[in-house]
Amino acid sequence: MIRIKDIAKEANVSEGTVDRVLHNRGGVSSKTEAKIRKILERRNYSINPVASALAMKNKYNVAVLIPEYEDTDLFWKSPYLGILKASDEVKNIGIHVNYFKFNQYDPASYLKSFEALLETEPAAVIFAPMFLNETKKITTQLEAISIPYMFLNIDIEGFNNLTYIGQDSYTSGYIAGKLMLLGMEKDSKILIIQSREHAGDNTAISKRIQGFNSFFKDNHTEIESITLKIEDLNNTSKTEQNIKDCLASNDSISGIFIPSSRTAVIVDCLNGNNGFKIIGFDNTPQNVERLKHDDISFLISQKPFEQGYESIRLMSDYLLKSKVPNDKVYLPIDILIKENVVYNDMNQLMFENAISED
Structure with a gap:
C-alpha cells in the first residue's frame, strides 16, 4: 500500500507538504504541488474514505476565518503562515484545521465565508471579527449551537469569545x-x-x-x-x-x-x-x-505570525485538555528600526524557507 511517507520521499518533500496538497490547504508552491499531484496520479494514490473516517473519529475540526491577502497588502499572509505551521504540528494529536478567507472590505464576503465554514461542522472557530454587525450575527449562530470561538488580531468587547489573541x-x-x-x-x-x-x-x-x-x-x-x-x-x-x-x-x-x-x-x-x-x-x-x-x-x-500560530495551539489545548486560556493573550509589542528589522519574525522566515524548499 502506498503511504504519504512514500509519496513525500519520492517528491523529496516533507509529509506535511504532501498532506497540504491532498487536503488543498495551500502553502505549497505551484511547481511543488504539480510535482506531487503528478506522482499521486502515477501511483494511483487516493484517500481511503473508510480509513479517513476512522482516523477522524476522535479528532476535532477547527475552522479559521481571516481576511485574504494580496500583493499590495500582505499583512494577513503572516497569520495564515503561522496557522499553517501550527496546523502541521497538531494534526497528529487530533486537530484538523480548515482555513476560510474573506474580503476585508466586504461584509457580505465575511458572512458568505462563515456560512461555508459552518458546513464543515467545526468543533471550534478562530476568526478576525472585522465587521461589528456581522460579527454579532456570527457569534449568535455559534453560541446557539455551542461552538466555542476565539478572536484573532481584533479585540471587540461584549462578546463571549473564549479569548482574544493579538496586540494590546x-x-x-x-x-x-x-x-x-x-x-x-x-x-x-x-x-x-x-x-x-x-x-x-x-x-x-x-x-x-x-x-x-x-x-x-x-x-x-x-x-x-x-x-x-x-x-x-x-x-x-x-x-x-x-x-x-x-x-x-x-x-x-x-x-x-x-x-x-x-x-x-x-x-x-x-x-x-x-x-x-x-x-x-x-x-x-x-x-x-x-x-x-x-x-x-x-x-x-504586532507579531502576526505568532498570532496565527498561538491561536491554533491555544485552541488545541482547550479541545484536547480542557485548558481554558486567559481572557486576553497579548503578544509582545516590537519597535522596529532599520537596524533591527532583519532580525524580526525569524520564525516566519524559517518556515517560509522550509515550505519554499519543499
Missing part, C-alpha cells in the same frame, strides 16, 4: 505617541491618517489612535493632532491629492502617524519621506523596504 492595541498606540514626541518641536502638528474604508469597525485601529492621543494628553504637551480620513487607498491619485491638500493647509506638520499596515502606500503618496517623522504598523515587505531607506522612522510589529 491601546498600549501600542501609546508607545507610538511616546516615539513621536522624541525630538519634536513644541509648536509641531501631527497628522493622523486613517487609511481604511471601514475603520470604524476595526477596533484595533481606533484603540491605537486612542492610545496615541492619550499619551499626549497625559503628558500635557502642546502638540496638536489633525486627522485625515482616506476612504480608498487604491485610488492613488486621489489619495495623493488629499494628503497634499492637507499638508498645504497645515504647514506645521512634522510627524505622521498611520495606525495600520498601509504605511508604505502613504509614503509613496508623499513621493518619499520629505523630512516627516513617520510611524506606522507591521513589517510587511513594503513597509520594511521603506524603513530601510529611512522613509519610515519606526514600525510597530
